[in-house]
Amino acid sequence: MKTFRYERPADPAAAVTLVAGTPGARYLAGGTNLVDLMKLGVETPELLVDVSRLPFGEVEETDTGGLRIGAAVRGSRLAAHLLVRERYPALSQALLSGASAQLRNAATIGGNLLQRTRCLYFQDVSKPCNKRRPGSGCPAREGAHRDLAVLGASEHCIATNTSDLAVALAALDATVHLTGPAGVRSLPLTDLYRLPGDEPERDTVLRHGELITSVELPPPPHSARSRAPLMVYRKVRDRASYAFALVSVAAVLDVRDAAVHEVRLAFGGLAARPWRAREAEQALQGRPATEEAFVEAVRTELSACRPLRENGYKLALAERLAVAVLADLAGQG
């Protein structure tokens, strides 16, 4: 591991100044991914700026009845939060399906959103990787890519985003609040992430020095018949716990008079970002909430899939999972 400096500034402005002024600086929160990558030599920051104790540790209801989640809130705390469990159960499910209890105790919401891909080539500095070393090549296309992307990938990179949280937040229309050298700004969570294109080294649209301060959720949708929001996060994985998603789905569905009144659907495990299925949502809007309609809509969304030798199963898996989740939610309504 390369020697690095460590600073723990007292306020967000100082943190931003420190990182903005040092090209090789990184923000450090829970460190559950960054420190691993430093040990592997994938990340070699010259300065770590610890933001875990900045005043971003609150979960508050907003004036509109939504929820503002501080970026430094730990995953385990958010998963257990009463308002989250009552109003956004899919968010709690997503958090609890990720990592292990120990990691959730350490990892923060902001850090979770910025975790790097677990592509095995990205993590192995003895091999080429366009994300880690732009222009060096992508051995994953021919190599071990069973876990990697089928949507939105490029010839340069087929990495997936592995955050469960981000998938749930994408379906919940979350907004990300940022502060940075040029002031504050906000983005829809789905716009935070980039597809690889020919710049796979850039995971997000964040500028150097920008820091996530909070994530905001609009008020939860309510179904016509029940106060409980109809939403779910479901994850398919190789073992019962402590494994990244092969495919996951976050869905919100409101069925009225047997027709789709509102639907929001996002996939994990398919792309470099949580994949909000807008085409499927549009296709379903106002349509009868039947399994046939779900299948058709999901197929439309997934028609853009470009599978490789070992990851073609994700297409069928994503379709079956999404249809099962939507049918289940429709049945509950």
Next chain:
Amino acid sequence: MTTMEHTLGASIARLESRAKVTGTARYAAEYVTDDALYAWPVPAGIARGEITAVHTEAAMTDPAVVVVLTHQNAPRLHPVEDRTLTLLQSSHIAHRGQYIALAVATSLEAARSAAGAVLVQYKADHHDVVLAEDHPGLYMPEEIDGLWPGTREHGDFDTVYATAEIRTDAVYTTPPMHNHPMEPHAATALWDGDALTVYDSNQGSVTVQHTLAQLFGIDAGQVRVVSEHVGGGFGSKGTARPHVVLAAMAARVVGRPVKLAVPRNHMPAVVGHRAPTIQRIRIGAGRDGCIQALAHEVVTCTSMVGRFVEAAALPSRVMYIAPNSRTAHRVTRLDIPAPSWMRAPGECPGMFALESAIDELAYVCGIDPVELRIRNDPQVEPDSGLPFSSRHLTECLREGARRFGWHERDPSPGTRYEGRLLIGSGVAASMYPVVILPSRAEVRADPDGHYWVRVNATDIGTGARTVLAQIAADALTAPLGYVHISIGSTDLPEAPLAGGSSGTASWGWAVHNACVRLRGLIEHSGGSVPAGGLSVSADTTEDVKSGQEYARCAFGAQFAEVQVDTDTAEVRLRRLTGVFAAGRILNARTARSQFIGGMTMGLSMALMEGSTMDPEFGDYAERDFASYHVAVCADVPAIEAHWIDEEDPHLNPMHSKGIGEIGIVGTAAAVANAVHHATGVRVRTLPIRPDTLLPHFA
């Protein structure tokens, strides 16, 4: 003094458990000496070829770096049989990840950083790393692991199979698997003149001692190996591994103690693994399910630096009546890391294939798979013709069926739904041979009633230390608290390794003999111990020759229930019941841990475990616990191990069979058979993951 009559067999907690959970038990890398240096190895970046240049200047710029060893400046080693140990001796590279340099520094961080700064240039040759059924390099080895013949024929398989009423023919494949013990391979080495001391994580320090002596050209008596606590090995620590050679080499060069712990992500390339297998099984049987012809033909691979051949067809020489049989192995040498032992080498992958094939035969014949196995249960070992010293496979099957509720099972596959889940159950047999090796032991009695037992056994986490103390207490008719035991050092009487499930029987026999004779001496001297104490030593070299006129094996039966999600094709275990017949069980508590530990590892093999050989680079892609999946607690909801009382006088004075490996044998087949019962899909390639079953759910 109270006599405890039932020390042996009782549920005794590990004697060192408190030391382990409080962190005072020391492992190989934890023997801190004030002036110790840290070593970090450099792995080869190509799979085959030559090193053309090594540049260590950049690595040496840090003043914390003491030396960087390469093939150009490393001390010369004497040749040994295991060529993975003659490290840094030539520019030749036999597999990716082979250690080609070693950075030694005053801190772990500096050593690691220096290792990363070593610049190596190569002339790479084309490498060949993928096993295939029709690989042109396949040959029939004379000997396979365990020194068994590669091929055995009985009767006339081809003719009888061709005319059999019922015929099955299927190919089963298992992926490469990695042992990954919790404690990585590690050593601390220090020299005093020509005398070498190493604290090393291994399964048997005597082999390590002799190997080091040979490599460094010194007498074995000058090498002291201490292995007091070992955090698992699963076969990968059965012999000396590169880490201990490099630590000793570096310590010799720098004249200071050197520590080396193998990084987890190096382990898949340097400490052995289970080779992949492609196994074809053909069975010819009557409509009554009685086997008339059986062929078990194995294709596997080994490395350019080793000769290990996974003996996967061995179980078919032992398990079932088969008057006409062929058990054969073909192997090819590839430019891959050296395969070696992994828990129940041979039996474990072999029984996945055989016990799956038996299940298929049961379905073809329309006979319950428990009943079919009982019908084919032989009186004598099919291959050797020797009578079994004891064989209670039928009893294990019946007892397991009773406990599991097997008789209520509807055999039709793919019919039991619980909502969107399909439920199924499967059975498979387990088997592991009895191995007993010569051992020595010593015991001393003090006048105050205390006993001191000395034997160079190795406790790799199994509870060996505890069970040996129990054996001693029983033989001495002394309370356990008066028995003090020393293990894990070449200072102690010579003893064999913890491997092949042979440890307890081998060491225990010597301990038992020494203790019985000591007790006789004490009784002879009127029941009291003289002021100077009394000592007795034992050597079982002659004793262990007995019993060879029998085929000796432990047997078992495992029953699995699984659920398969019809939306996602995820398979999850619901419950697993194992019943074993393994002679006398010496410590109920640690034995249960051995059985369920093995069964859990077998479950991992069935549903998630496997390494991917990357054809472009020639290495295994998964090199950490995030990507190399083994079962976590949530994968094992209900697991039970039971045993039947088995009296077998042809084993050893404790009447015990080894139990370290049998638990993993058969589990994968029981789970795969349960998946078939649940879904109607016969999976013959492990592991069974969502992408395996999904195409069948379309």
